[in-house]
Amino acid sequence: MSKGHIGVTSENIFPIIKKFLYSDHEIFLRELVSNAVDASQKLKTLSSVGEFKGEMGDLKVKVSIDEKKKTLTISDRGVGMTAEEIDKYINQIAFSGAEEFLDKYKNDANAIIGHFGLGFYSSFMVSKKVEIITLSHKEGAQAVKWSCDGSPEYTLEEVKKEDRGTDIVLYIDDENKQFLEKAEITRLLNKYCRFLPVEVAFGKKTEWKDGKEVELEEDNVVNDTNPLWTKKPADLKDEDYNKFYRDLYPMSDDPIFNIHLNVDYPFNLTGILYFPKIKNNVEVQKNKIQLYSNQVFITDSVENIVPEFLTLLHGVIDSPDIPLNVSRSYLQADGNVKKISNHITKKVADRLAEIFKADRKGFEEKWDSLKLFIEYGMLTEEKFYDKAQKFTLLKNTDGKYFTFDEYKDIIKENQTDKDKQLVYLYTTNAEEQHSFIEGAKAKGYDVLLMDGQLDTHFINHMEQKLDKSRFVRVDGDVAEKLIPKENTLESKLLAKDKDDLTTVFTAKVPNSNKMNFIVAFEAMGTDANPAIITQQEFMRRMKEMSAMQ
Ligand code: ADP
Numbered sequence: 098m099s100k101g102h103i104g105v106t107s108e109n110i111f112p113i114i115k116k117f118l119y120s121d122h123e124i125f126l127r128e129l130v131s132n133a134v135d136a137s138q139k140l141k142t143l144s145s146v147g148e149f150k151g152e153m154g155d156l157k158v159k160v161s162i163d164e165k166k167k168t169l170t171i172s173d174r175g176v177g178m179t180a181e182e183i184d185k186y187i188n189q190i191a192f193s194g195a196e197e198f199l200d201k202y203k204n205d206a207n208a209i210i211g212h213f214g215l216g217f218y219s220s221f222m223v224s225k226k227v228e229i230i231t232l233s234h235k236e237g238a239q240a241v242k243w244s245c246d247g248s249p250e251y252t253l254e255e256v257k258k259e260d261r262g263t264d265i266v267l268y269i270d271d272e273n274k275q276f277l278e279k280a281e282i283t284r285l286l287n288k289y290c291r292f293l294p295v296e297v298a299f300g301k302k303t304e305w306k307d308g309k310e311v312e313l314e315e316d317n318v319v320n321d322t323n324p325l326w327t328k329k330p331a332d333l334k335d336e337d338y339n340k341f342y343r344d345l346y347p348m349s350d351d352p353i354f355n356i357h358l359n360v361d362y363p364f365n366l367t368g369i370l371y372f373p374k375i376k377n378n379v380e381v382q383k384n385k386i387q388l389y390s391n392q393v394f395i396t397d398s399v400e401n402i403v404p405e406f407l408t409l410l411h412g413v414i415d416s417p418d419i420p421l422n423v424s425r426s427y428l429q430a431d432g433n434v435k436k437i438s439n440h441i442t443k444k445v446a447d448r449l450a451e452i453f454k455a456d457r458k459g460f461e462e463k464w465d466s467l468k469l470f471i472e473y474g475m476l477t478e479e480k481f482y483d484k485a486q487k488f489t490l491l492k493n494t495d496g497k498y499f500t501f502d503e504y505k506d507i508i509k510e511n512q513t514d515k516d517k518q519l520v521y522l523y524t525t526n527a528e529e530q531h532s533f534i535e536g537a538k539a540k541g542y543d544v545l546l547m548d549g550q551l552d553t554h555f556i557n558h559m560e561q562k563l564d565k566s567r568f569v570r571v572d573g574d575v576a577e578k579l580i581p582k583e584n585t586l587e588s589k590l591l592a593k594d595k596d597d598l599t600t601v602f603t604a605k606v607p608n609s610n611k612m613n614f615i616v617a618f619e620a621m622g623t624d625a626n627p628a629i630i631t632q633q634e635f636m637r638r639m640k641e642m643s644a645m646q
């Protein structure tokens with residue numbers, strides 16, 4: 098047996114590791130299982146280039162609990178390590194990496210993504226002792242056991258091991274006993290390892306027989322090694338995408354579209370994004386996109402990686418090119434991440450444009466679900482706006498849909514005011530503003546339905562974007578004055594009548610609101626509304642926007 102001192106200058110790295118990773122102890126399992134997967138993939142590669150000539154056999158990674166010994170073991174049949182490799186990859190390299198990492202972030206603990214891993218060393222977050230028992234795939238290799246109790250001292254000795262590959266044995270410490278429970282390990286494997294590219298088994302499959310759970314011969318494989326996003330879009334049907342969606346989000350309605358991402362230059366990225374069905378008055382849940390790196394689950398909070406408005410989407414993104422062991426602020430400034438974010442925005446816009454072109458009717462049917470999302474994008478991402486304004490739809494009170502260009506043509510004759518401004522009339526509540534809508538329609542005007550969550554913001558935005566155009570709420574004034582033309586009719590009421598009526602009406606308006614209201618007198622085409630109490634357009638919008646904050 099040999100003893101050694103791990104290659105670090107800091108004597109007490111383990112307390113630091115434990116403290117740093119306090120909130121996310123559980124990721125140790127992801128780190129160890131993905132190392133096991135890496136080792137198996139390496140063996141496959143060596144075999145395919147002829148450098149490994151032996152039998153590969155079953156490459157399943159196995160996770161097991163020994164309740165008596167209080168150990169959790171992760172076993173693989175991958176490349177294994179020789180004593181020299183342990184020295185190089187475990188004793189020196191990994192530790193120096195860990196130290197560098199901790200040095201860098203000592204004063205920035207909160208800024209670190211909670212989900213990163215320190216690789217092999219995260220095992221010490223939950224263990225009082227860790228053993229590596231490994232036999233290299235190399236011909237004539239001698240199996241070795243490395244053992245370390247969390248101090249910088251370790252031991253390395255020759256042992257007997259039949260099978261090629263590595264067992265990592267964790268002696269779980271008292272504060273982390275939950276990691277010896279079957280249910281907890283099942284939960285973690287399902288969270289982090291569900292789509293790993295090599296089979297991972299946890300115990301045996303079980304079956305219920307005569308009210309008892311009995312173990313079967315077959316390994317209980319916990320992952321799907323070929324998740325949908327790794328497949329070719331050409332081989333997939335809508336049903337496949339919908340099924341995968343239901344696997345990810347059980348109990349959800351079918352999504353309305355999906356976008357299969359597949360980029361290999363200038364960065365690597367695959368994934369599937371879904372537009373969820375948005376139900377009226379149900380708040381849209383954010384952060385449903387899962388981020389993977391080479392099929393290893395990293396996080397489901399993707400803000401700073403995808404643009405804000407895309408966090409409303411569902412699905413998965415897999416990219417080894419998103420730096421993970423970094424702080425959030427670093428992520429935001431990272432060039433690659435910016436590129437990825439821009440690319441996703443472009444893809445989403447292109448796909449929407451494509452669907453719009455291919456099936457206008459279908460697009461219109463889905464518009465109510467899409468609208469919030471698209472408006473959000475247009476309000477927040479200039480690049481998305483440029484593409485989206487070609488397929489964004491305006492819906493009028495008759496339930497007809499128009500693009501901005503089409504709508505301009507519809508209203509330009511009748512709804513241009515005396516200052517040559519195009520006037521877009523809209524309602525925020527078709528029921529409450531019914532009589533105003535009817536009045537406007539009687540004049541031959543068209544009225545847009547703008548009752549969505551973001552519509553007031555959107556209207557403000559469009560007013561700045563569209564040339565010589567303004568939006569006027571249909572109950573903002575009597576129909577005659579909504580779109581001021583040269584010759585509006587004068588009211589036939591006498592000045593005294595007007596004064597009296599004004600006094601009567603304003604008395605009815607609650608005090609707190611008095612400032613914002615105006616009483617107007619018009620000669621209506623229909624005689625129906627000789628007087629009107631209304632609120633100024635800008636006051637109304639201010640109020641709506643502050644109510645939405
Ligand atoms: P990383 O995986 O990022 O390289 P780790 O700390 O997780 O960092 O692992 C350090 C190194 O130890 C790996 O690169 C690999 O060479 C070796 N290693 C870890 N686990 C295994 C394993 N199960 N089989 C073979 N080699 C392993």
Ligand code: MG
Nearest residue numbers: 128132216217
């Ligand atoms: Mg690793």
